[in-house]
Amino acid sequence: MGRLSVNLCGIELDNPVIPASGTFGYGHEYAELYDINVLGTFSFKGTTKDPRFGNPTPRIAECTAGLINAVGLQNPGVHQVIEQELPKLKGCFHKPVMANVSGFSVEDYVYTCSLLDAQDQVGWLEVNVSCPNVHGGGMSFGTNPASAAEVTAAVKRVAKKPVIVKLSPNVTDIVSIAKACEDAGANGISLINTLLGMRIDLRSRKPVIANTMGGFSGPAIFPVALRMVYQVASNVHIPVVGMGGVSSAEDVIEMMMAGATAVEVGAANLIDPFCCKSIIEQLPGVMDRYGINQISEIIGGVENG
Amino acid sequence: MKQSVFQILENKPLTDCVYQMVLQGDTSAITAPGQFVNIRLDGLYLRRPISVCDLQQDRLTIIYKVVGKGTQQMASMTDGELDILTGLGNGYDLTKAGDDPVLIGGGVGVPPMYLLCKKLIEQKKHVQVILGFNTASEIFLEQAFRDLGVDVTVTTVDGSAGTKGFVTDALQNMNYSYFYTCGPEPMLKAVYRSTTTSGQFSFEKRMGCGFGACMGCSCKTITGFKRICKEGPVLQKEEIAWED
Numbered sequence: 001m002g003r004l005s006v007n008l009c010g011i012e013l014d015n016p017v018i019p020a021s022g023t024f025g026y027g028h029e030y031a032e033l034y035d036i037n038v039l040g041t042f043s044f045k046g047t048t049k050d051p052r053f054g055n056p057t058p059r060i061a062e063c064t065a066g067l068i069n070a071v072g073l074q075n076p077g078v079h080q081v082i083e084q085e086l087p088k089l090k091g092c093f094h095k096p097v098m099a100n101v102s103g104f105s106v107e108d109y110v111y112t113c114s115l116l117d118a119q120d121q122v123g124w125l126e127v128n129v130s131c132p133n134v135h136g137g138g139m140s141f142g143t144n145p146a147s148a149a150e151v152t153a154a155v156k157r158v159a160k161k162p163v164i165v166k167l168s169p170n171v172t173d174i175v176s177i178a179k180a181c182e183d184a185g186a187n188g189i190s191l192i193n194t195l196l197g198m199r200i201d202l203r204s205r206k207p208v209i210a211n212t213m214g215g216f217s218g219p220a221i222f223p224v225a226l227r228m229v230y231q232v233a234s235n236v237h238i239p240v241v242g243m244g245g246v247s248s249a250e251d252v253i254e255m256m257m258a259g260a261t262a263v264e265v266g267a268a269n270l271i272d273p274f275c276c277k278s279i280i281e282q283l284p285g286v287m288d289r290y291g292i293n294q295i296s297e298i299i300g301g302v303e304n305g
Numbered sequence: 306m307k308q309s310v311f312q313i314l315e316n317k318p319l320t321d322c323v324y325q326m327v328l329q330g331d332t333s334a335i336t337a338p339g340q341f342v343n344i345r346l347d348g349l350y351l352r353r354p355i356s357v358c359d360l361q362q363d364r365l366t367i368i369y370k371v372v373g374k375g376t377q378q379m380a381s382m383t384d385g386e387l388d389i390l391t392g393l394g395n396g397y398d399l400t401k402a403g404d405d406p407v408l409i410g411g412g413v414g415v416p417p418m419y420l421l422c423k424k425l426i427e428q429k430k431h432v433q434v435i436l437g438f439n440t441a442s443e444i445f446l447e448q449a450f451r452d453l454g455v456d457v458t459v460t461t462v463d464g465s466a467g468t469k470g471f472v473t474d475a476l477q478n479m480n481y482s483y484f485y486t487c488g489p490e491p492m493l494k495a496v497y498r499s500t501t502t503s504g505q506f507s508f509e510k511r512m513g514c515g516f517g518a519c520m521g522c523s524c525k526t527i528t529g530f531k532r533i534c535k536e537g538p539v540l541q542k543e544e545i546a547w548e549d
Contacts, residue, residue: 022519029517029535032306045520053523053530056548058511060521062351069513074520074530218350270514271345271352273390274308 004283006040006296008262009162009187009239011096011123013040016295017252017280020243020266021046021100021126021166022071026085030269031092034277040262043098043126044085047116049108051077061199061208066218066245067267068197070211073102073131078112086121096123100166102131103141106154114158123162127155130168130193131215142168142193145180152184164188164241169228170196178232189232190241190264192225218267221245226258233259233300247275249282253290259300306392306516307334311365313384319368319445323413324380325358328365328387335360337396338421339487339507339539342367343515345388346378352390353379354515354534356487356507358416358446359423365391368416368445393515394538397421397505402430403482409472409496411437411488415446417507421485422453434458435475437492441466473499494547506545507538524548 004015019030021043030036054074061068076085089097099116103109109127116122129142129151141147142165152165165181167174169192178189194215199208207213225244233240242260246252247268255263268275283295292298311330319325335342335357342365343352353375359366371380397417402425410418415436425432432455438444439462450457458475459467468475472488473495484504486496493506510533513521517535524531526544531537 023514025518025520033308053525054520057522057524059523060351060511060513060519062349065350067350067513069519069521071520071523074523270519271350272308273306273514273516273518 003287003293004280004295006261006299008241009124009164011162013262015040015280015283016256016260016262017276017283018042018098018241018262018264019269019276020264021098021128022069023266023269026081027089027093027097030273033273036093037095038277038280039095041095041098041123042093043100043264044081045075046073046100046102046128046131047075047078047081047112048073048102048104049078049112051075051080056210058208058210059214061214063197063199063216063218063220065220066216067270068199068209068214068216069194070209070214072211078115082115082119086119090121097121098124098126098164100126100128102128103151106151109151110154110158113155113163117159117161124164124188125155125159125161126164126166126190127151128166128193130166142177143171145177148177149180149184152181152186156185162187164190166193167191167232168193169224169244174228175231175235178236182236182238186238188239188241188261189236190243191232192221192228192244195221195224217245219245219247222247222251226255229255229260230258230302249279249286252279252283253286253292253298256295256298257300257302259302261299306390307331308388308390310386311389312386313382314364316380316382318380320443322371323368323443323445324371325366325368326379326382328367328389329363330365330389332360332363332365332391334392335365336392337398338424339396339417340392340394341515341538343390343393344379346375349375349378351513352515354393354512356417358419360420368413370413390515394534395536397485397507397539399424399428401483401503401505402428402485405431405433405480405482407433407435407476407479407481407484409435409437409476409484409486409488411472411492412439412443414486414488414492414507417487418485419446419449422450422455426453426455432456433479433481435460435472437461437472437488438466439463471495476500497542497545497547500542504542505539506542508533508540509538
């Protein structure tokens, strides 16, 4: 067991660094750049029952220390993911992958999760009840405890693999939703998805994003994400995967101190495609600097002053 | 695709708001004219995608119009280093050119035509070039094309230089085997309607990553969904599905 290894819901990760869904495709673009087996794992592009084009463009708006996206779950659908993306991934990634799933009804989630659960390459199901960019689905399941629990319980009934529920920060009380998912059988919680945001073009006086609003991510949201990870991790007994604006090895350590067992890196991949590799390489040195021997020992290690 | 550090060798204005920057670095990932690079700038979160204008060994030339914060910052640079992703996008396919291809560039769509023109000349093609601008003061790169020894027609909308009118007006009287074009979307649509042969179009869209990961710049085509940054920016005439 290396210094960086952590155990996420019963599966050993060589390190806690996980590229976040929607920023890493199905792995191929990055596999052209570096050996993606250096990663703990990665969470693949949010996958739905049917193929989706997603929202109209522009889908991207730049912000100070971040960006807004309104991609709207563009993906080829679960059948093509199983028939084409996963076999292709086998050629460049030999670890269990995290399957990110979205849906528009409880039945959708169950259908897509049961198919992906049966794939040998899939280690975890990350159930996204928090996409801010689609109507009548996604985030609407994650904005109240009862519906989040309903999706969780339904997926748990068909899944043999660990189920990690990905939560939205666009709620009044994220802890109550996390607890409802835990009570419904979730094996882990991941957070935060993007914060709902908006930009206006001063010349045209129109929203920059065709869909008006989108999900804000990047370093600007790190303190908000860290706070929510801390709140959730302090109140549930299942592993928490922390994400939101993580861009450096120091950010990873900070997220873990707040209570994260593993850490997802999202927007940073889009700016520096090598960032996850760099973070993993830098972690041992940063750990030395802060007197950390084994990275798992700092999980939830924040000391309350 | 490659990520590398480039040295700024030169950065000069060609018109009021169009600049030419010459950079030195590892250009080995650039494999076709029509590809683009994605430039990281201090204090700005997203990289800025700019088309490749010319390439000579380790020298990369880009031409950009100052339109916002990123290009303003670029225009102010005289030396230093830039973190650049190179070799992005598919680029133009030269194999379909036939013997007499015409290259049609409009405004900031002109630069990628330059390297394309050089490559077609290397293949002994008889190249004709149409460069479209709004007005005489906005013209750039005309002499550079003439120096390549090709037939150049300049059009301006206001008639202050060259032929008065649009690039499509110049196209009417021309015989050509194939076409390549890059420019603002209204021009591309006009070229689409007025061309009689097959050809290739380069598109522009607001991008997130520029290398196919974020799905920010997707479009619908007759042959399926494409990412402008990855399966584009060049699309074949036959596969284009205009949005309106």
